Amino acid sequence: MKKMSAAEAKTRFGEFLDMAQREPVLVTKKNRPVGVMFSIRDIMDTMWAEEARKAMDEGFVGKDESAKLIAALLDARD
Numbered sequence: 001m002k003k004m005s006a007a008e009a010k011t012r013f014g015e016f017l018d019m020a021q022r023e024p025v026l027v028t029k030k031n032r033p034v035g036v037m038f039s040i041r042d043i044m045d046t047m048w049a050e051e052a053r054k055a056m057d058e059g060f061v062g063k064d065e066s067a068k069l070i071a072a073l074l075d076a077r078d
Helices: 006-011 013-022 040-057 063-077
Strands: 002-005 025-029 032-037
Touching: 002 006, 002 013, 006 013, 006 025, 013 025, 013 032
Parallel strands: 002 025
Antiparallel strands: 025 032
């Protein structure tokens, strides 16, 4: 994880944003960690992973399993 002081982040905001696109950036103030900047992609990936985990816990199945189940149901009708 990259590290940048709050003052540097303020002064070099464009570079700060670019860094956060590649990996999370730890923000410090007086050499103490005060925050972390994540890219929106990292946040969205995390949110989608949580949604997928919740769906699995609730018993939803994936695309391949769904296709197999539908095929089995259609075959059973014949």
